[in-house]
Amino acid sequence: MEFNGSPGDLMELSALFSDDSRVAEAASIAQKLRSFAEEDIGRQGIAVPSVVENATASRGLEVAVANLQDYCNELENRLLSRFDAASQRRELSTMSECAKILSQFNRGTSAMQHYVATRPMFIDLEVMNADTRLVLGDPGSQVSPSNVARGLSSLYREIIDTVRKEAATIMAVFPSPNDVMAILVQRVLEQRVTGLLDKLLVKPSLVNLPPMEEGGLLLYLRMLAVAYEKTQELARDLRAVGCGDLDVEGLTESLFLAHKDEYPEHEQASLG
Numbered sequence: 001m002e003f004n005g006s007p008g009d010l011m012e013l014s015a016l017f018s019d020d021s022r023v024a025e026a027a028s029i030a031q032k033l034r035s036f037a038e039e040d041i042g043r044q045g046i047a048v049p050s051v052v053e054n055a056t057a058s059r060g061l062e063v064a065v066a067n068l069q070d071y072c073n074e075l076e077n078r079l080l081s082r083f084d085a086a087s088q089r090r091e092l093s094t095m096s097e098c099a100k101i102l103s104q105f106n107r108g109t110s111a112m113q114h115y116v117a118t119r120p121m122f123i124d125l126e127v128m129n130a131d132t133r134l135v136l137g138d139p140g141s142q143v144s145p146s147n148v149a150r151g152l153s154s155l156y157r158e159i160i161d162t163v164r165k166e167a168a169t170i171m172a173v174f175p176s177p178n179d180v181m182a183i184l185v186q187r188v189l190e191q192r193v194t195g196l197l198d199k200l201l202v203k204p205s206l207v208n209l210p211p212m213e214e215g216g217l218l219l220y221l222r223m224l225a226v227a228y229e230k231t232q233e234l235a236r237d238l239r240a241v242g243c244g245d246l247d248v249e250g251l252t253e254s255l256f257l258a259h260k261d262e263y264p265e266h267e268q269a270s271l272g
Contacts, residue, residue: 180244
């Protein structure tokens with residue numbers, strides 16, 4: 001058997017498993033071989049009459065499974081590198097070819113997650129700083145609900161435009177685009193939107209109330225209302241662009257749970 005060597009040793013692989021032009025065929029066959037070997041390991045414990053023969057056969061199959069797994073991991077990493085290079089050059093056909101092959105590895109989860117994680121809006125620190133400036137203004141500037149509402153509207157329009165552009169690429173590249181869109185939109189809400197809301201909505205203490213000259217509790221409650229309304233609009237727009245099976249409305253609600261839980265206490269304190 002091609003992979004039935006010593007543990008961790010992929011041996012001198014035949015052209016099928018080492019030829020870059022045949023990676024799709026190699027991936028398919030390697031995955032089938034691994035599946036067959038794993039099934040045989042399960043059968044060995046039941047069907048082989050001799051204990052010694054059983055142990056020897058199982059050991060050989062375990063080595064084969066381990067070597068096949070090593071090969072599949074190496075092939076998957078090679079394809080991800082090729083996918084990255086094609087992504088930087090905007091070669092959609094090569095990206096699509098790699099994504100199709102990678103879908104044979106854990107249904108393409110690693111490729112989908114890798115693509116989303118490497119989007120500029122999630123790794124560029126300047127994007128996050130620009131988000132903050134757009135909504136909160138420059139450090140030390142006076143923040144008002146009306147300014148925040150305008151800033152959030154602008155930012156969320158920009159996010160929708162970015163997601164729409166990504167959607168076009170995702171639809172052209174991935175065999176399961178809806179799954180990728182679900183991962184993308186979830187990351188937008190959990191990272192980009194949450195990062196901004198954490199800076200915008202600093203929950204005031206009910207023990208040491210913020211001074212009235214700084215807006216008091218009422219300013220926080222107004223900011224919360226504006227942020228909630230605008231983020232709900234964002235969720236509806238994201239749903240319209242497409243987000244697979246993701247419960248985008250439920251996820252958006254969860255971003256405000258900590259604030260909504262204490263809202264009655266803050267509202268009552270603001271009236272006092």
